[in-house]
Amino acid sequence: MNASNEHLSEEPxxxxxxPGSRDTGSDQASGGPADRPSGTFRGDETVPAHDEAGRSGQTGGEKTEMPxxxxEPAxxxxxxxxxTAKPEGGGEKR
Structure with a gap:
């Protein structure tokens, strides 16, 4: 166990x-190579489709303003x- 006042020297x-071997990537945002293949990601079929105008595609039933x-009512x-309030002392007796 190390004493609290003992200083450990840095390893060579x-x-x-x-240098940089423990680095996780580029020092710049969005810099360096991507660690994933280009193309579609398996699972994209679960993302709702949108047409050219940005409207939702076939995602389910038609949406209306009706509840x-x-x-159930809120x-x-x-x-x-x-x-009106009950008179003071006029409530039910148990």
Missing amino acids: QEQRGA PSDA VPPYEGRQT
Whole structure:
């Protein structure tokens, strides 16, 4: 175990490999070769198709402004709700 005040010397470059050998790529953004083949990626068939004008292709049913027919209202109906506060102490007794 190392003491907290002990300084370890840097390993020589020969032991670390050639300069840049641990580098992950170019030093410039978008620089250097791409590590993937050109062409389409397997799985592109799951991306929605778009026509020349940028509109969606065959992605499912037609889209309308109508809500789904099986949608429940976000707020329950107002039938049976009280419109004023109950008098103080006039609530149900248990």
